[in-house]
Amino acid sequence: MPGSHNQPLNRPACSPRLWALDPRVVYLNHGAFGACPRAVLEFQRKIRDRLERQPIQFFVRDLEKLLDEARGELAKFLGVEPEGLVFVPNATAGVNTVLRSLRFKRGDELLVTDHEYNACRNALNFIAERSGARVAVASVPFPLRAKEQVVDAVMSRVTSRTRLALLDHVTSQTGLVLPIQTLVRELAQHGVETLVDGSHAPGMVPFNLRRLGATYYTGNCHKWLCAPKGAGFLHVQSNRRQSIRPLSISHGANSPRADRSRYLIEFGWTGTTDPSACLSVPEALRFVGSMMPGGWATIMMRNRRLALAARKMLCEALQIDSPCPDEMIGALAAVPLSDGADTQPPRSPLYLDVLQDRLLAQYRIEVPIIPWPAPPKRLLRISAQLYNSLPQYERLAVAARSLLV
Numbered sequence: 001m002p003g004s005h006n007q008p009l010n011r012p013a014c015s016p017r018l019w020a021l022d023p024r025v026v027y028l029n030h031g032a033f034g035a036c037p038r039a040v041l042e043f044q045r046k047i048r049d050r051l052e053r054q055p056i057q058f059f060v061r062d063l064e065k066l067l068d069e070a071r072g073e074l075a076k077f078l079g080v081e082p083e084g085l086v087f088v089p090n091a092t093a094g095v096n097t098v099l100r101s102l103r104f105k106r107g108d109e110l111l112v113t114d115h116e117y118n119a120c121r122n123a124l125n126f127i128a129e130r131s132g133a134r135v136a137v138a139s140v141p142f143p144l145r146a147k148e149q150v151v152d153a154v155m156s157r158v159t160s161r162t163r164l165a166l167l168d169h170v171t172s173q174t175g176l177v178l179p180i181q182t183l184v185r186e187l188a189q190h191g192v193e194t195l196v197d198g199s200h201a202p203g204m205v206p207f208n209l210r211r212l213g214a215t216y217y218t219g220n221c222h223k224w225l226c227a228p229k230g231a232g233f234l235h236v237q238s239n240r241r242q243s244i245r246p247l248s249i250s251h252g253a254n255s256p257r258a259d260r261s262r263y264l265i266e267f268g269w270t271g272t273t274d275p276s277a278c279l280s281v282p283e284a285l286r287f288v289g290s291m292m293p294g295g296w297a298t299i300m301m302r303n304r305r306l307a308l309a310a311r312k313m314l315c316e317a318l319q320i321d322s323p324c325p326d327e328m329i330g331a332l333a334a335v336p337l338s339d340g341a342d343t344q345p346p347r348s349p350l351y352l353d354v355l356q357d358r359l360l361a362q363y364r365i366e367v368p369i370i371p372w373p374a375p376p377k378r379l380l381r382i383s384a385q386l387y388n389s390l391p392q393y394e395r396l397a398v399a400a401r402s403l404l405v
Contacts, residue, residue, distance in 0.1 A: 007292070007302050009309055009390045014291045016387040025360070026392045028367040030383035031172070031200060031332050034223040036284070043283040044228050047276040064268055066279055073282035074221070077296075079208035080235055086267035087278040090232040091199035093247060094218025095120045095166065097234060098195050099127045101244045104163060106132030111157055111165040111192070113138045113150075114373060117172045120197050124166055136162065140176075143323035143336070147179045154183055155190075162192050169207075169219075170200035173372040175332030175381055176324055177205055184214050193240075200224060203288075204330040206300055209235055216240070222277070224331065224385075227284035230277035236263070246270045291386055299386065303331035306384035310393035311335065314380070317397035318404070331384045337369070338404055339376035353378060355403060363399040365392075 007013065018037050021027050027035070051058045067087065075082035088094045104110070110128055112121060114137050128135045138153045154165070165187050169180050184194045193215040201207060203224030209217055218234045221227035236244050241263040245253075252266035289295045292302065308326055311333040315322050323335060340353055353369035355378075360366055370379045380400065382393065 007298075007305075009302075009306050012389045013299075013302055013386040018291075019387055021387065024364060026363075026365045026395060028365065028382050028388065028392060028396060030385040030388075031175075031223065031381065032368060032383075033229065034220070034226060035385070035387075036222070036226055036228050037287060039287050040226065040280055040284045041228065043287075044276045044280040047279050048274070051274075051276070059272070063275060067268060067275065070279050070281050073285060074233060077285055078202065078233075078235070080210045083261065083264070084238060084241065085233055085235050086264065087275075088218065088232045088234050088246075088267075089230050090222070091197055091218045091220045092117075092119045092123070094216075094232055094234040095195065095197055096123045097247050098216045098218070098236075098244060099123050099166075100247065102127075102164065104128070104131040104133040107161055108133040108163045109136045109159060109161045110134070111136045111138065111154065111162050113140045113154065113167065113171075115140055115142070115171040115174050115176065116166060116168060117197060117199065120166065133163070134161075142174050142176070143321070144176075146325060147182075147328055150176075150178055151182055151186065155186055158187065158190050158192060162190070164193050164195060166195045166197065169196050169198040170204060170330055170332060172199065173334065173370050173379060173381070174324075175330075175334040176328050177330045178328075180207075180214075181212055184212060188213070200330070200332060203296065204300060204303070204332070206297065213237075216244075221281050221284065225281065225284050226288045227281045228277035230274065231281050234267075288386075300331070303384045303386070304329065306388060306390065307331050307333045307382065309390055310382050310384060310396075313390075313393055313397050314382070314400065317401045332381060333384075334370070334372075334379040334381040337378050337380050337400075340369075340371070340378050358403055359396075359399055362403075363395065365396055365399055367396060 019035050020038055021035055071085050072082045075085045110124055110133050112124055124135055136157045138157045140150050140153045167183055168178060170177050187194055195216040196214040198217055198219035200223055202219045215237050221231035222229045246267050248270040250270050252269055255265050257265055292298045308329055314335050356369040368381050370381055372379050
């Protein structure tokens with residue numbers, strides 16, 4: 001895109017005041033829960049006001065059409081037909097939806113990498129324990145030299161008993177953009193279905209869901225698309241939709257309607273919830289996409305450039321080599337740190353390292369310190385979003401060097 005390579009990184013691409021983030025904090029953790037612009041939150045508020053003014057009109061007469069329109073806009077962005085796309089609360093719910101719908105038996109193998117997000121790995125373990133299937137773990141090195149190491153690691157664990165592979169598109173802890181299209185294609189050649197955890201991918205890396213060809217693909221809209229929390233999606237290939245049921249079985253299970261697929265009927269109503277986050281996705285796509293000339297393609301390119309520049313700066317400050325090739329970086333990047341000294345048990349399910357607390361308390365920097373692959377080993381992971389700029393990572397580099405030396 002014109003001008004995309006010349007976009008300066010020493011200042012934000014747009015005003016940080018467009019977001020509701022605390023201006024006193026250097027926020028380098030967009031990848032955790034995303035951040036929704038004020039204008040999109042205001043759009044969501046108007047939807048909620050409409051809902052509360054006349055709940056029957058909204059839920060019974062209007063909602064299905066509104067959801068269809070929102071799904072249609074998201075489907076266009078993802079490059080896929082809307083008939084296979086449904087809204088779910090988040091990618092973790094999407095992974096659980098597929099795993100709980102499928103039937104496995106003793107002796108089946110479920111393939112996953114050791115970089116898989118903990119919540120989704122827990123879901124896979126749960127299903128394996130309940131069915132008697134076995135979880136086969138592909139060990140992907142990190143640091144690593146080339147994306148081919150990922151493909152080799154995954155394919156080396158495929159056997160005649162492998163039924164399903166659960167794979168990240170972008171790994172949460174290590175920030176790697178996996179060669180997902182190659183993996184999907186090679187696994188399909190061995191008769192293995194793929195469930196892709198695309199939590200971070202939409203809005204971070206360019207891809208076309210139709211060309212990707214995963215059997216099942218789930219992602220978040222609240223992260224890099226900057227929609228409100230509670231908006232995720234699940235896409236299922238047409239020959240598998242009859243097998244996938246929502247986590248909450250509701251009125252659609254025995255609906256006599258024949259004007260749309262059972263898949264859309266069931267997922268269209270899973271009980272009374274607040275659908276405003278999902279209905280705000282088109283506005284997030286429009287509003288955020290208008291923040292830079294060239295739209296989303298330029299936004300993704302700019303954020304990637306910023307993440308790469310920031311990673312280089314951190315590696316130089318910590319005197320370490322880049323842990324993976326540039327081509328495997330999107331808008332997340334992780335670098336290894338020295339082992340942690342804190343042996344206390346985690347204070348919440350979302351572990352906080354003492355270093356993370358100190359960076360916030362002493363330097364007003366919010367950035368995750370991730371225990372990986374297991375304590376005391378840990379990583380520092382940065383995110384790059386339009387409200388970030390290179391001087392913020394310079395501040396982090398100085399702080400990290402000071403606290404770690």
